[in-house]
Amino acid sequence: MTLFKKHASGKTDVSALFLIASSAIQPLPPWQLQQLLLQLESVAKGKRRPLSETGMLPGCSARLLDLSDQTEVWLTLVYPQQSNPEQGFISVLSPLGAALLGKNVGEVAEVKLLRRPLRFLLCDLMSVKQPPAFFPSVQENSMKHPLPQQTLSEHALPPLVLSSLDLDRLDQLLNTLPATDPARLLLEQELERGEIVEPEVIPPNVVTMNSTVRIRLPKTGDESCLTLVYPKDLDASGDKVSVLAPVGSALLGLCEGDQIDWPMPSGDIQPIQVLQLVYQPERAGQLHR
Known part of the structure; x- marks a missing residue:
């Protein structure tokens, strides 16, 4: 069948x-x-x-x-x-x-x-x-x-802080995707559990949209420096990652030093560790970029 x-x-x-x-x-x-x-x-x-x-x-x-x-x-x-x-x-x-x-x-x-x-x-x-x-x-x-009483997923996940500006824009993006799109489901899960604050009070060590972050994949030891962007801002440079990609949705809202185990489309679990927040728009004074 x-x-x-x-x-x-x-x-x-x-x-x-x-x-x-x-x-x-x-x-x-x-x-x-x-x-x-x-x-x-x-x-x-x-x-x-x-x-x-x-x-x-x-x-x-x-x-x-x-x-x-x-x-x-x-x-x-x-x-x-x-x-x-x-x-x-x-x-x-x-x-x-x-x-x-x-x-x-x-x-x-x-x-x-x-x-x-x-x-x-x-x-x-x-x-x-x-x-x-x-x-x-x-x-x-x-x-x-x-x-x-706490769900298994919540038990294993680090705290999450989100900018209200990022949340509004991401909500608009998600509404353009099919209801059962895997990228939408994963990103919605993160947005649901996040603590929402105004851009002016975002902690300087939190990954926000358009932040540049150095990450490590503990399974392989690979390290890379990526900028978290909206899908429309992707290019061929290879140093940007969409917030709808598995790694991108996992990074949003994390702090320096955090590690998260993220489900991949294949069903595997990929640990992702934030080593350094190289650049954050809010920290640089760009509150409404």
């Missing part, structure tokens, strides 16, 4: 689905996780019924229509052990998987992602031949060791 389909009006990016379905973006709160696990255990113990009665369960595949841009995609709902979002196998314990559980044809699953909701219409539903096995130990471990 083909997992991903292209609609006449648009294209679905596999890496975007990886971000939406991954708990790295917005893990389920403990109360919802425990509720889902109890529901799954009940389903596993019960007799198998027609999908028209149960709706989507682990082991089911569904064709979804993204109501924001009318793109279509086939996804299969599975338990965490079989999860592979980039291949279309979505964990029932992920935000998207939890929203799909129990939904039937004609119903809408909504994922509240940061500052906006994403809505998917369930168009078709089918069951695979061999449903995945449910492991009660997953439930037992989760009950004994509930997730902290």
